[in-house]
Amino acid sequence: MNLSTSRFGKISIADEEIITFDEGLLGFEDYHRYVVLNTDDGSPFRWLQCVDDGNLAFVIIEPLSFMFEYDLEISDSDAEFIALKRAEDAVLYVIVSIPQNPKDMTANLQGPLVINAANRHGRQIISSNSRHSVKARILDEMEKRAAKLKEVQDSLESDQKDGEG
Numbered sequence: 001m002n003l004s005t006s007r008f009g010k011i012s013i014a015d016e017e018i019i020t021f022d023e024g025l026l027g028f029e030d031y032h033r034y035v036v037l038n039t040d041d042g043s044p045f046r047w048l049q050c051v052d053d054g055n056l057a058f059v060i061i062e063p064l065s066f067m068f069e070y071d072l073e074i075s076d077s078d079a080e081f082i083a084l085k086r087a088e089d090a091v092l093y094v095i096v097s098i099p100q101n102p103k104d105m106t107a108n109l110q111g112p113l114v115i116n117a118a119n120r121h122g123r124q125i126i127s128s129n130s131r132h133s134v135k136a137r138i139l140d141e142m143e144k145r146a147a148k149l150k151e152v153q154d155s156l157e158s159d160q161k162d163g164e165g
Helices: 076-081 137-165
Strands: 002-005 010-014 019-021 033-039 044-052 057-061 090-097 112-117 121-124
Touching: 044 090
Parallel strands: 019 121
Antiparallel strands: 002 010, 019 033, 033 044, 044 057, 057 090, 090 112, 112 121
């Protein structure tokens, strides 16, 4: 299938790449079919391109690519809605907002996209976790993640040294 987009020009996508959001996304309930487009620069950011409107696309990112942990409880009804039977089939993305100053970009942790990789159905759910903000600052979270990873690494190295002595 060929798709004409405002950001990428004409692109070719296979039917099996299409993800269906039966309810659409919040504020965009009339648009149900999307495809995830990867950038070629190795960036953790992706594009969620609407198949039915080439002008509609969202920047998305997997939360664990910029956060140390992202505790999301997927309700039974949400899992059932997208026929999610195994946790390993769940793919999580959050929508990114990029203001004039990209350093201030934020991610909507409260309204993540849950995609069942097995059947390509998705749903935007509402997180009940009070720590999930609608505007989590991505660069701040990246700094916290790096500090936590360094802390874990230092702890492992310390444990190794203690074991050698």
